[in-house]
Each structure stands twice: as structure tokens, then as C-alpha cells.
Amino acid sequence: MTLIARRAALAGLGTLLAAPALRAQGWQPTRPIRIIVTYPPGGVNDIVARIIAEPLSRELHQPVVIENRAGAGGNIGTQAAAQADADGYTILFGTTALFGVNPIVYASSGVDAVRDFTSLGLIGEVANVLSVIPGRVQATNLQGFIEEAKRRPLIFGSVGNGSSSHLSCAVFMKMAGIEATHVPYRGSSPLVAALLAKEVDFGFDTTATSTAHIRSGAFRALAVTTTTRASALPDVPTMQEGGLAGYDLGIWFNLAVPKRTPAPVVARLREALAATRTQQTADRLRTAFVEPMNVPAAESDAWIAASAARWQTIAREARITAD
Structure with missing residues (x-):
């Protein structure tokens, strides 16, 4: 396509x-x-x-x-x-x-x-959003996060094994040349709860379930997975803008x-x-x-x-x- x-x-x-x-x-x-x-x-x-x-x-x-x-x-x-x-x-x-x-x-x-x-x-x-947890992750942009992930082990959560959330992260890690431990949850709500409880370092979830927590400061958004910025998060760059050319997973x-x-x-x-x-x-x-x-x-x-x-x-x- x-x-x-x-x-x-x-x-x-x-x-x-x-x-x-x-x-x-x-x-x-x-x-x-x-x-x-x-x-x-x-x-x-x-x-x-x-x-x-x-x-x-x-x-x-x-x-x-x-x-x-x-x-x-x-x-x-x-x-x-x-x-x-x-x-x-x-x-x-x-x-x-x-x-x-x-x-x-x-x-x-x-x-x-x-x-x-x-x-x-x-x-x-x-769009899915790559969100990290302040306090667990120091990076404030995509390249900084990639460098941090190369220095120490990180844990990421997804909405389920094989989900678009999981795949968005798998493609990201492959393109960025990093590894992290995967913890699959049974849907967006359990993943959001785990992120809020600081059980994992980062995760990919949709703008629908992430935006309110990003605006509140509970999550720090580093990038969206589509080729254009999300209207709800106009200040959050795309993966491509962050340096991962060709990344496009709406x-x-x-x-x-x-x-x-x-x-x-x-x-x-x-x-x-x-x-x-x-x-x-x-x-x-x-x-x-x-x-x-x-x-x-x-x-x-x-x-x-x-x-x-x-x-x-x-x-x-x-x-x-x-x-």
C-alpha cells in the first residue's frame, strides 16, 4: 500500500x-x-x-x-x-x-x-505514540532515547503479543538497533495502568488512550508512528522526523x-x-x-x-x- x-x-x-x-x-x-x-x-x-x-x-x-x-x-x-x-x-x-x-x-x-x-x-x-515514563527514562527526544536504550536494559509494554502496539515497537527497535524486554498486557487499559504505575519504561499505544496522560505529564511522548503529526499532539514529531526514515505504521x-x-x-x-x-x-x-x-x-x-x-x-x- x-x-x-x-x-x-x-x-x-x-x-x-x-x-x-x-x-x-x-x-x-x-x-x-x-x-x-x-x-x-x-x-x-x-x-x-x-x-x-x-x-x-x-x-x-x-x-x-x-x-x-x-x-x-x-x-x-x-x-x-x-x-x-x-x-x-x-x-x-x-x-x-x-x-x-x-x-x-x-x-x-x-x-x-x-x-x-x-x-x-x-x-x-x-497513530500510535511512543511514550516513556519520566523518572524511569531521562531522554526527552527520540535519538536521546535510542542512545539511552543502548546503554542500559529497558522494559516495554504493549497491548498484547502480536498487536499493532507490539509490532510498532518491534519495528522501532529493529530500525534503531536496540533491544528491550517485552511485557504484553491484555489491552490498552492494562497497559496504561502499568505505565502509570511505572512498571515498564516505555510503550506504544494510540493517541486515543495516550493523549490525556501526555498532556498531564504522566507520559512523555517522543514520537508518533504515522508520517504526519497527530492533530491532538502537534508538538510531538513523527518517527521519520526523529531520524527513522521510512517508518510509517498507522x-x-x-x-x-x-x-x-x-x-x-x-x-x-x-x-x-x-x-x-x-x-x-x-x-x-x-x-x-x-x-x-x-x-x-x-x-x-x-x-x-x-x-x-x-x-x-x-x-x-x-x-x-x-x-
């Missing part, structure tokens, strides 16, 4: 806010729909899923409930969604990690999100259903998701530090497959494993 293609997906809201197409015929839900979120409550996945669930429920005239199925870097929830009846009543909240990393990390699981799911549409993108979110879901059901759910793309929803996403994405639903499977291929290459090169 090229940088131009990904940025084009984020450009403007003209099409994003356009009136939805005529209502798809042939399927209307008659009972509650669940969205499986593969991480615990409180993290960015859970936050974004709940933002989307509210207008989706209004559009479908049925309750849309969030079911948190955490574990194995999101693989447990992905398996549950893949094995659910393909009737439109179970939706997977997809992430970069589930589609781009887990097929490598959990190769024997029997689940490959690109192969096994049909995308209903992309929702948005967020985190995206989508909704998906099992591949065998009937076409009329997919069409109706895609239409409903498109109808949630209002200015109000965009504003709520931005409040959660997520930039809305504008990729037509019919093109989202190809977009995701290209992005996943890139992430899988990175995962292989970083030698990410489930152990």
Missing part, C-alpha cells in the same frame, strides 16, 4: 458525508446485532466501536451491542466472529492487527481475516462479517454503515483522536488486503511470534 493511496483514503469528507444510496432491498434485521471487539473495554477499539454502534443502531432500527472478547492479541474474538452464523447479526470490529498481523502470529489458528471476512467499510485511522479500523454472509445482508449493512458517516460521527471520532477514512465500501476489501500484505511483510521481517 502506497503512502499516497492511504492518505487519499483520509482526504476530505465530501464523499464521506454524501447522502447514502437507495436502501438495499431483501434484508432487514429483526433482532439485536452484536459487534465483537477483540480487546477489553476502555481501549481505542472499544471506544470507536461504541461511537459507531449508536448511529448504526438508529439506522438498522435494532440494538447494536458491543461484546468484548479479549485474548491472544485479538485472535479469540476473531475466531468467535468467524465461527458465528453468517446471518448479519454478528459483526467483527476489525483492526490492522487482526487483518495484517494475526495471520502471521497465529498461523495455525485456522483464521485469516482477509480470507474469511468481507469488509463492510473502513472507519478511521489513528492503525486503521473497519467492520466486517464472515465471507459467506449473503450478498443482500452485506449490501444492507454496508449501506447502514455508510449512513453513519455524518459530520456528528466524524466529530465524535476526532474527539477520540481517530481520523475518519473515506474508502468506498466496495473497494474496502481490496484496500484492506493491500494494507494487510504490507503489515504481514513487516511482521515476518520483525519475526513476531505468539511466544
